[in-house]
Amino acid sequence: MCFILGILKLFIVCFKVQIFHHKKSSKVLIILGIYLCISNVSVYADTAIFSGLKKSLEEKTRTFQMENGLNVLMMKREDSPTIAVYTKFLVGSADETPEIAGTAHLLEHMLFKGTKNIGTTNYEKEKPYLEQIAVWGKRLDTLRLKELEMKEKGEEPSDEFKNQIETLKKRFYSLLELHRKFVISNEDNYIYSKNGGVGFNAYTSNDVTNYQILLPANRLEIWAKLESDRLKNPILREYYTERDVVLEERRMRVENRGLGILREKYLDAAFPEGHPYRMPVIGYEKNLGFLDLEKTKTFFKNYYDPQRMVIAVVGSLDFDKTEKILRNYFGDLKKGSLQPLKKTTQAGFNGSKFVSVVHPSTPSKIIGFHKPAFPHPDDAVFSIIDTLLAEGESGRLYKKLILEKQVAQGVYCWNGDPGDRFSNLFSIYITNNQNADQKKVENLVQEELDKLKTELITSEELFRIKNQILGGYLRALDDNGKLADVLSLYQLLYGDWRELLRGYEELDTVTPEDVQRVAKKYFVPENRTIAELNPPAKGAGN
Template sequence: MRKSGWLVITGLLLTVICVSGVSAQSLEGKVIEHRLENGLTFLLYERHQAPIVACHIYVNVGSANDRLGETGIAHITEHIAFKGTPTIGTTNYEAEKQLLDKLDELWQQIDQERQKGDKADQQKLEQLQREFEQTQQNAAQYVVSEAYSKIMEENGAVGLNASTSRDETQYFVSLPANRLELWMMLEADRLAHTVPREFYKEREVILEERRMRTDAAPVGTLIEQFLATAFIAHPYGFPGIGWASDIENLTIHQLMEFFEAYYAPQNMVIAIVGDIDPDNVIRMAEKYFGVLPARSSDPRIRTVEPQQPGERRVQVEWDANPYLVIGYHRPSVNHEDDLVFDVISFLLSSGRTSQLYKHLVEEQQIAIHVQTIVAFPGKKYPTLFMVIGVPLAPHTIEELEAALFAELEKLKTESVDEQELQKVINNVEAGFINSLSSNSGLAAQLTFAQSVYGDWRSIEKQVEQIKQITAEDIMRVARTYFTKQNRTVAWLVNKNVE
């Protein structure tokens, strides 16, 4: 499945429901929570403005759950989820299944021979590879390409897609209200009977994706090296797409093992928002999803990144323009300081009136681009507050770095004007209100809150918390986290410039 970018707002700040007359305080009486006996949670919200519904599945597992040697497994699992089942995506599953089993056997033989290194029988390898390719072609004749997607789109679905981040895997779509039962039937079927067809073909697709976005991309390579430097223990340091050597050696057995371990009902939350009759939706949920077997699943990552003992630096040389990335370790979104980082990020880099843009782009003209990212690469676990900059020639990356450090130091000693702070809070509030104006936006936030905060009701609590942030909080957080010892700096430098 080809993926579009998917941004889930990091701290739920002011996720206020005030669209079409629904106020923040009325959410408690509007959301219906229903948990099946197998542990799968449904969150339902009625909106009858149009005969459409948004469906959002949040699987509480992401690429941070990949194991060393199997990096990329969460990502490829998401891709394979669109390949169908024994009844969807094939013209003859019985015949196809025999070929899929043979493919897996051939790959294991190829892998075993390759493991011999210099002693590998090259003639045998070539023969196995030819047989593998022929079997793959034979299996392809039974494949109905994009069958799941075509069924949904033929029934009026829009925005059908998925995404895998470090923290979660999400599947989402909007469709006519009278097609909701079709969606439920198809989703429950693929959760219960996913078939890893075209696995080896998809593995090559992901390898090519990695080559384009990372290996052949200077900034992609820089970010990968930056994260590997910033995290020495926690899997946030792994590339989300996976290391190339891991991807090319992933197996169907590993994928199905991952799927069974993490795609368990109690590890998923489904939100359905729109023109619905909740009682009818619950009936359908019980009918289609209630048959999924309960399985033990524990997606928690117990590895804790140790406190950084000093500044870390990494440099990537490329025939490209310079690029600067600075990261400071910060707590997860469940920490009391989380919302303060959102306000700091808005102050520093949101729009042309932000501090970094005014001071470094307009006044000093030392940069052509400055940006902050409030939580990267994840948010469920302690993560990074990032600052990115691109110097404007003839200014150097050293000059831009010094200027950015100076701006961060100001946060520690200069109190933010109360009027400016209130304006930031108002703007953040407006942005979050807008993020919930659509059915899909609300569905995404409900599943996020339930999965990460443990309760969708935490959405409303963010409203009051953000209003309590003071200028003193901003200075305190800046002093605590924006220190030399706590930072990692990455430079992209032009290898042809001395």
């Protein structure tokens, strides 16, 4: 179930940013396309065109806040009789501690398990089974954790203790099997499908948790009924089974993939102890199998608060009717004691860091530098550098590492790694060729970064990059879902979706001198973290 280069950071986590498009603005888009192809004046700099786009966006967008703090964003697009509905919560792995790491992601899975009304043949008959499962599950976790602690101390559990665990485990799994007769799997998805819904899905990131669907425009009330029920009456059924699923997901994504381990070690090295961005979204293998059901319920109550929530509806809609439906179903959500946002004392450079991982995978390297997050003006400069270095075959690192020196098979940059609620990283990810020398790859990357310090990029190159970024927006215009995704994100993180537009404007102010200044300031050894992955030496372990 998983912004822009720079502002488009969310491309990396499957988001895409685009500008609003409707039939009446198609002429403007044609003009923009012509500008991209033949003009030698930046599209960004054409105030009349950009102002027209801004005005169109603002005319077709309306926001309101309910008394409980829930924010709603509506954008009218009449291209088809459909809507995209994206619901975001300001909760992700950044809100966790090491002991509960992975809870936000597990909770995302659990909220697809239904409610008192959905996903069950008879909740009143099911309830005693759920209560007993919770009791025995907690007891079994306690015994398993004690066994693990004994083994870590070098102590061997007694046969009596082992038998106690096995006996309880058999009883517990028998109870889980009995409980299954009450479960109607994916009933909500079935209801959506019968009503023309597609793309029912969710994802969790370091910063947010998102739920999404595309629907016929006249099915909004069905969505509102199902989703408000999900928030008011969630039942975390099949908790222990799903916890095992997530644990296996971690093994596939991290333990069995060298890049997964490398990235986790990289972020651990880059950020100091206690920093929110040290928490992996998937959680840690050691604690995932012991995440407590009651603590997960408490996490839901604390963070799935309407004050930390944005609903975005984009498509063929009537503002007044949409607002009435949403107020009717979500207006009575109870707001809680708002959880304080985590703060970070990370002020900047953290000293040079290096970490090495041995894993039977393709050799890889990550080179990263601390930087401020959007809306700091330097973030826009990093967006330019991102595209300059690694966007397509024209990227400087692509040409140097892959085409010229043939030491790598892949390279990409991530401006805003791993999120945007706190200061973050500009990261360069390289997949080496099998026999490439790691130090040589590192030196080649550093050479390109040093060029940015000593040689100004040309105005023509900067012009091309800005229009290349804008071209990415224009190619993704006709998608309600992508619009709902990014608009809800900006509304949630920055309190106003218009910050997205301000980000576009910020990009056009970037000069060659800005690129040089930022390179000199941030691309320095004392601000650098390097993580490299190498396969085991031949014969190792034999």
